[in-house]
Amino acid sequence: MPHLAVLRFPGSNCDDDARHALERVTGADVRFVWHADSDLGGAGGVLVPGGFSYGDYLRSGALAAQSPVMHAVRAFAERGGPVLGICNGFQVLTEAGMLPGALARNEGLAFVCRTVTVEVQRDDHPLLAGLRRGQRLRLPVAHHDGRYVADDATLDALEAEGRVVLRYLPAADPDGNPNGAMRDIAGIVGGRGNVLGMMPHPERAAEALLGGEDGVPLLRAFARAAGVSA
């Protein structure tokens, strides 16, 4: 059975959480891959974790996107391998050009750290297996640069192609859009549908004792897409 890779950049800080959560809910063998490595070691799936890679210098994710390991991740994704980017991982994937758009400074200026409600937009997608369209998930966010932006043509294409997979409730809801993201976008898929980037943290919602389990289906779906029989 393939193992799962969790990338580690200088400044990653959700890497251990991601490994713990993946091991716990999928039983997978999870191994770290250092940003300077150019080899994913035969992993079946790659998780790009949250944190502040390279201190968020220049732009969030900008320097990490240029690291050696990202060349390997890009090639892996082009072969159809599943890639899950969470928070800073989502920023890294957009900066690497593996997902369209960008994550800009939160509209409200504050670093937001709270639980939000997101709505699943698809029910036929491998990286959302086990979830239904319209299902609401309570997931933590913790970011300063989480406002998804793209030009109208890109946004329209994402919508038309069903690539907006997770959407915040509207900002009018107290648990809604926390950052001013265009069209309330919380997560999108790219590549051949095998690359998912999302701002909320499913790995922080993987144990009832720690406040919720709504992230579990996303982690399981990722592991299953990677060939791990969770």
Added chain:
Amino acid sequence: MPEFRAVVHVMLRRSILDPQGRAVEGTLHRLGHAGVGDVRVGKRIELTLKGERDAVLAQLRQVAERVLSNPVMEDVELELHEIDGA
């Protein structure tokens, strides 16, 4: 070989809301600077490059547009000055 000092100015595109600029503007207004408006916050990045001018300019464009800025949300303006005596 000629040496150049380059300055790269990075600004959020007009179409992208600049919350930092808006916050700075609000503070300036609170301080009584009523006529201040359209505050926008950007970045200035300096670097030196060596080579012939055409090659240096091409390299600078590549660096500025692919790494130093994100064209999805930012615009760049470039300055290139030859360093005397280099």
